[in-house]
Amino acid sequence: MPKLKDNANSKSIGTALIAAAAVLFYAVVYERVPFFDAYHWTGVMFACLVVGIGLNPIGLIVNDLTARLGKISYSVYLLHSPIIVLLFPVYKWMQAAELSHIATFIGAVAITLVIVIPLSTVVYLLWENPANNYGRRLANRLARRE
Numbered sequence: 001m002p003k004l005k006d007n008a009n010s011k012s013i014g015t016a017l018i019a020a021a022a023v024l025f026y027a028v029v030y031e032r033v034p035f036f037d038a039y040h041w042t043g044v045m046f047a048c049l050v051v052g053i054g055l056n057p058i059g060l061i062v063n064d065l066t067a068r069l070g071k072i073s074y075s076v077y078l079l080h081s082p083i084i085v086l087l088f089p090v091y092k093w094m095q096a097a098e099l100s101h102i103a104t105f106i107g108a109v110a111i112t113l114v115i116v117i118p119l120s121t122v123v124y125l126l127w128e129n130p131a132n133n134y135g136r137r138l139a140n141r142l143a144r145r146e
Contacts, residue, residue: 014056021049075120075128083116 007013024045028038053061069076090111094104 011056014052014054017048017052018056018058019052021045021052024048069117072117072120072124072128075123076116079120079123080112080116083119084112087112087115 024041027033028041028045031038033041087108091104091108094107097104099107
């Protein structure tokens with residue numbers, strides 16, 4: 001992507017790809033794709049989004065908060081499933097409260113994030129980062145021996 005990034009029109013290309021991702025999102029959600037199943041278009045949609053943001057970083061998506069989330073993303077990946085399983089009784093209680101589907105969904109996501117993000121930050125600081133540093137030092141030490 002370095003050659004494309006150096007192109008004078010890279011921001012315009014990025015904007016066009018982000019717009020294409022938005023159009024594809026609509027087409028996938030409402031199953032209005034011209035051929036193949038909508039499911040198969042999600043890869044194209046996300047490819048447009050990733051390359052588009054790479055060429056034209058949008059402050060709403062590329063910022064300090066998302067950079068911090070990127071640092072803890074592996075811990076989020078490891079912890080989110082067991083936490084979701086542990087929260088099943090809470091989700092069932094929310095559904096039994098007869099809130100709207102969207103309110104139940106937003107509440108479930110909020111509760112999950114309130115638990116997953118701080119816990120993932122702790123795991124990153126106490127386990128993942130020290131383990132990465134140790135691995136880096138070990139690799140450097142082994143490289144010097146050769």
